[in-house]
Every structure is written in C-alpha cells, then in structure tokens.
Amino acid sequence: MKEIKMVDLLGQYKLISNEVNTVINNVLNSTSFINGPSVSKFQKNLENYLDVKHVIPCANGTDALQIALMSLGLKPGDEVIASDFTFAATVEVIALLKLTPVLVDIDSRTFNIDINAIKNKITNKSKVIIPVHLFGQAANMSEINQIAKKNNLYVIEDNAQAIGSNYKFPNGIKKKTGTIGMIGTTSFFPSKNLGAYGDGGAIFTNNDSLAENIRGIVNHGMFKRYHHDIVGVNSRLDSLQAAILDVKLKYLDKYNKARRSLAKKYTENLKNQFCIETPYIHGDDDSHVFHQYTIKIKNKKRDDLIKFLNKYKIPSGVYYPIPLHKQKAYKSKRFIEDDFKVTNEVSKSVISLPMHTEMNSDQIEFICEKLLTFFQL
Numbered sequence: 001m002k003e004i005k006m007v008d009l010l011g012q013y014k015l016i017s018n019e020v021n022t023v024i025n026n027v028l029n030s031t032s033f034i035n036g037p038s039v040s041k042f043q044k045n046l047e048n049y050l051d052v053k054h055v056i057p058c059a060n061g062t063d064a065l066q067i068a069l070m071s072l073g074l075k076p077g078d079e080v081i082a083s084d085f086t087f088a089a090t091v092e093v094i095a096l097l098k099l100t101p102v103l104v105d106i107d108s109r110t111f112n113i114d115i116n117a118i119k120n121k122i123t124n125k126s127k128v129i130i131p132v133h134l135f136g137q138a139a140n141m142s143e144i145n146q147i148a149k150k151n152n153l154y155v156i157e158d159n160a161q162a163i164g165s166n167y168k169f170p171n172g173i174k175k176k177t178g179t180i181g182m183i184g185t186t187s188f189f190p191s192k193n194l195g196a197y198g199d200g201g202a203i204f205t206n207n208d209s210l211a212e213n214i215r216g217i218v219n220h221g222m223f224k225r226y227h228h229d230i231v232g233v234n235s236r237l238d239s240l241q242a243a244i245l246d247v248k249l250k251y252l253d254k255y256n257k258a259r260r261s262l263a264k265k266y267t268e269n270l271k272n273q274f275c276i277e278t279p280y281i282h283g284d285d286d287s288h289v290f291h292q293y294t295i296k297i298k299n300k301k302r303d304d305l306i307k308f309l310n311k312y313k314i315p316s317g318v319y320y321p322i323p324l325h326k327q328k329a330y331k332s333k334r335f336i337e338d339d340f341k342v343t344n345e346v347s348k349s350v351i352s353l354p355m356h357t358e359m360n361s362d363q364i365e366f367i368c369e370k371l372l373t374f375f376q377l
C-alpha cells in the first residue's frame with residue numbers, strides 16, 4: 001500500500017503537472033511577476049465561481065482577515081466576537097489592531113461558533129462577528145446574519161477551510177460560504193482545499209465601497225499612484241501563485257467531492273464504534289468540504305490512540321490542542337473558564353485523520369481497521 005500521508009501535495013501536482021508547468025512557464029517568460037494578467041484572470045474566475053461581486057487577492061489568509069477588519073473603520077477597544085476553537089490567526093489580527101477579542105464557545109457537534117454564546121456576549125461595544133467555517137463545514141450563517149442585523153454588527157466569514165462549500169438558507173437558497181457575510185476571507189496555503197504552491201489569500205465582498213476601500217488598503221492605502229490616503233499594507237498574490245490557482249480552481253469541485261466521498265467511507269467504517277463520534281453534518285452534503293475529517297474520541301484515550309496509529313505509520317493531527325482563550329499571548333481576565341465548556345472538552349478529544357484528494361479506499365480501510373482494533377484492545 002502507498003505510504004499514508006496527512007496531505008499529498010505531490011500526488012495532486014503530478015495529475016495536473018502539464019497544465020501547471022505550462023502556466024508557470026508563461027509567467028516566467030512574461031516576467032510580470034507582480035500584478036500580471038494571471039492575477040486578474042484568477043480574480044475574475046473566482047468571482048464567477050463564488051458568485052460574488054468582488055474578489056480582492058492578497059498575500060495570505062491572515063492578511064485577508066486583518067485587511068477585512070481594517071476596512072471597517074473600527075476604533076481601538078471595539079469588540080470582535082470570534083470562536084475560541086480555530087487557528088490563532090483570527091484572534092491575532094484582532095489583537096494587532098488593538099481591538100478586543102471576545103472569544104466564545106462552539107457547538108459541540110459542528111465545532112462552529114455557538115449561536116447562544118454569541119448572543120450572550122453582545123455589548124454596546126460589539127462591532128464584528130467572525131464565524132469560521134471550521135474543518136470545511138458551513139457555520140449557521142442565517143442565524144449569525146440575523147444576530148448581526150439586529151445588533152448592527154458586521155460579519156466577516158473566515159472561509160480558509162471551506163472554499164467551495166454551500167450554505168443553504170432556511171428558504172432553500174444556496175450560497176457559497178465566504179459570500180454571505182459583509183466580507184469573506186480565505187487562505188490559499190498549500191494544504192487548504194484550494195492551495196497554492198506558496199502563500200496566498202483573498203477577500204470577498206458584494207459591497208462596492210468596501211471593495212474599493214480594501215483595494216486601497218492592500219496597496220499601501222493608495223487609490224491614486226503615490227497618493228496615500230489611508231494607512232494600508234503591502235499584501236499581494238503574486239502572478240505565479242495566481243496562475244497555479246487558476247488551474248486548480250477548475251478542479252476544486254472535483255477535489256471537494258473526493259474529500260466528501262472519503263469522509264463517507266471513514267464514517268461508514270467508524271460509526272458503530274461507541275468510543276468514536278464521527279462528524280456531524282448540519283446541512284446538505286455539499287455544506288461540508290472536509291478540509292479535515294475530525295472525530296472525537298470519547299474514552300479519554302486520544303493521545304494513546306495517536307501513539308498506536310504512529311506504530312502503523314498512520315499520521316494524524318490535533319486541531320486544535322489548546323483553545324485560544326488558554327493561549328499565553330491571549331490570556332485575559334475577561335475569559336471565564338465556565339464559558340468554554342465545549343472547547344475545553346473537544347481540545348482533549350479531537351483527532352483529525354488523513355484527508356486529501358489522492359487517498360484511496362484501501363488506505364481508508366487500513367486506517368479504520370487499526371482504529372477499531374485500538375478500541376478492542
């Protein structure tokens with residue numbers, strides 16, 4: 001059997017290497033490495049794919065979040081409500097901008113931000129909610145948008161793990177995640193569902209004036225050459241990455257479909273073991289693009305399981321081992337342990353299994369067989 005990997009970027013590249021090598025060569029020969037035609041081409045194609053008015057490419061997913069927050073004209077001390085259980089980039093940019101992170105608990109089944117926890121933390125300083133579509137599953141955007149509307153808050157969707165996922169509103173209308181809040185952000189980090197061969201990111205919005213503002217911010221606050229109207233940053237997607245992403249965008253639906261079908265195989269094999277809680281899919285099948293296949297181990301033996309799997313060369317990951325409110329950099333007296341019952345628990349019980357577009361059924365069978373053996377020991 002092929003070596004099992006957490007992600008297999010080489011396997012994926014090999015299947016599209018002719019196309020990718022051609023576009024890379026085109027960029028090399030054009031020498032327009034920054035803001036070349038491949039950047040605007042990818043931008044247009046991504047706008048069409050997502051059905052969103054504006055895509056503004058930038059350097060990475062963390063910048064995308066920071067720039068989204070910068071575009072809203074917030075004041076130091078304004079409160080930003082964010083999930084306690086995600087990658088640290090979200091809370092990092094809130095802190096960098098001297099805004100106040102208000103971390104809240106998650107729904108234990110979906111791992112996404114808990115709607116009641118948001119409601120409980122709204123004050124007259126609240127300005128933004130940042131839901132993350134964690135592990136590839138769309139957060140409950142209908143309720144989040146309703147809370148935002150009622151309380152005059154902006155919604156920034158962190159879509160770094162869920163590009164291509166569809167959220168279905170109660171009235172049946174579907175929209176792509178990242179296009180539902182005021183602003184959406186994503187990352188093209190190589191292992192993401194739409195990954196570059198280096199760093200990359202993008203910001204999405206349907207709002208014309210925000211888009212205009214964001215285009216200025218990513219470019220040193222310049223709207224007219226050498227006229228700096230606001231404080232901006234330098235954050236660009238380079239032409240090589242854009243050309244590669246434009247090739248890969250064509251395969252995104254196929255890649256996400258492959259992830260979903262692998263997830264289904266895992267779940268079929270594991271669902272009857274009572275020490276394992278397999279992923280709960282809140283909406284239709286296409287609302288989850290399985291950036292990670294994450295299960296909960298309910299007998300407190302997660303760390304032993306990791307060691308056991310390692311013996312059989314089965315890699316795994318723990319996303320995330322420490323809730324953000326417990327991270328040294330973000331500790332605060334404002335955080336009360338009682339508010340984080342779910343994140344404190346799931347950070348000890350979750351494990352993510354290998355998940356990538358080039359996995360095959362034999363590998364899934366092998367991983368599941370070893371997992372089930374562990375619980376019979």
Ligand SMILES: *Cc1c(COP(=O)(O)O)cnc(C)c1O
Nearest residue numbers: 060061062087089160161187189
């Ligand atoms: C990857 C990721 C980011 C950061 O993206 P970078 O491109 O690495 O800066 C932000 N948020 C989430 C949820 C992510 O998974």
